[in-house]
Amino acid sequence: MSLNAIVKSYDVRGLVGSQVTPEIVSALAAAFVDEVSAAGKDVVVGHDMRDSSPEFAAAFAKGARARGANVVSIGLCSTDESYFASGYLDAPAAMFTASHNPASYNGIKFSRAGAKGISIDTGLAAIRDRAQIYLDNGIAEVAQPGSYRELDVLSGYANYLRELVDLTSIRPLKIVVDAGNGMGGLTVPAVLGSSTGLSALPLEIIPMYFELDGSFPNHEANPLDAKNIVDLQRAVVEHGADLGLAFDGDADRCFVVDETGAPVTPSAITAIVARREIAREKLINPGSPIAVLHNLLVSNIVREVIEEDGARAVRTKVGHSLIKDQMAATNAIFGGEHSAHYYFRDFWGADNGMLAAMHVLAEFGSQPLPLSEFARQYNPYFLSGEINSTVADVQAAKDRILAAFENRANLEEFDGITLSSGAQANWWWFNVRASNTEPLVRLNLEAANESTMRAIRDEVLALIRA
Secondary structure, three states, X not given: OOHHHOEOOOOEEXXXXXXXXXXXXXXXXXXXXXXXXXXXXXXXXXXXXXXXXXXXXXXXXXXXXXXXXXXXXXXXXXXXXXXXXXXXXXXXXXXXXXXXXXXXXXXXXXXEHHHEEOXXXXXXXXXXXXXXXXXXXXXXXXXXXXXXXXXXXXXXXXXXXXXXXXXXXXXXXXXXXXXXOOOHHHHHHHHOOOOOOOOOOOEEEEEEOOOOOOOOOXXXXXXXXXXXXXXXXXXXXXXXXXXXEEEOXXXXXXXXXXXXXXXXXXXXXXXXXXXXXXXXXXXXXXXXXXXXXXXXXXXXXXXXXXXXXXXXXXXXXXXHHHHHHHHHHHOOOEEEOOOOOEEEHHHOOOEOHHHHHHXXXXXXXXXXXXXXXXXXXXXXXXXXXXXXXXXXXXXHHHHHHHHHOOOOOEEEOOOOEEEEOOOOOOOEEEEEEEOOOOOEEEEEEEEOOHHHHHHHHHHHHHHHOO
């Protein structure tokens, strides 16, 4: 079997049983140990609550030990908890999860030591190719196989996040949290509650779907899809809560809704967190240059807030491992994406939805306004959200757009094509990108007013789908 179908740009992901099997996992483990030179060293292995995850974690341990790695099993965990273990232990890590994908999927998110990312261009292709050889010919076991031990890192993870964001002095808040039967059901009580022995916070948490269940009996653990936050929105209003939080399956992304049930955009969250992290950096390192990353698809308000607060806004392409690399290269204190991935220098440059949520709670809970009013300053413009279209000929669709806007917009070819109207009062911009893995074209658009956003959106969609 070829591994090309399951080794993606930033991780491994596929159908359990047909594409991802214990034999394939063991081969990938052996290859991973070789690629990161982990023989004789620790390798962290964690997994989510999917039915297939424990078996795959065990198969990974078998393959890793065969090539000499000492496996540190952290058991059930969120993806950002595995990053914590990788950073804290300074060891490479493998996390078994398919994130927000349905129950029939599973996969692996790899990290180098210190929670550094691995993408197809920075080691994942080499892991794939080495694993293919082991799959075809068997794993060559080293003379001294590695050891195995178990380690509970949940309390250390929770305590570390509490040290980064102080929530003890905020006003009392009532929060509905939808864990989607994913790993948030484990991490929310540990970090925002007192299940690991930490002191209670001024938070009343109303739990939804905290039972760990990889069959996702209530809804897909993908809050980016509007249908999956309907239950949360209803519950926030019914309970008279101050806000709602929704986590994806592996709990590394967090989405926020206000007291009316309306979503707070990831761009607004990025701006809020950026403001707090810039202020914190000024206190810790006064006078030092400050950089904050944002991908090209977030709202213009993100750049405006960063620059207004005296930091340098660094615009990047979309992509998990790419942004992790850019965090290190620019020494950025924080980075945010339109997809609700939030990256923190003080979390080894890795993304952490829980930490972003804590920043929002700290900022919002330190002032008296309801969230709908408080967040308005960070959402002054009109975003389309990401709109996907199935297209047979992606280049032809782009050519139609370029022809239609040839004399009306500035063109930038940076992660797809971005066209913008310039700096006039009635400004707009949009980006069109092809999916790396599917015959899809993705449209993201923003404008100064709603009528312009709708008009440009409809025009571009018609061109894409012609």
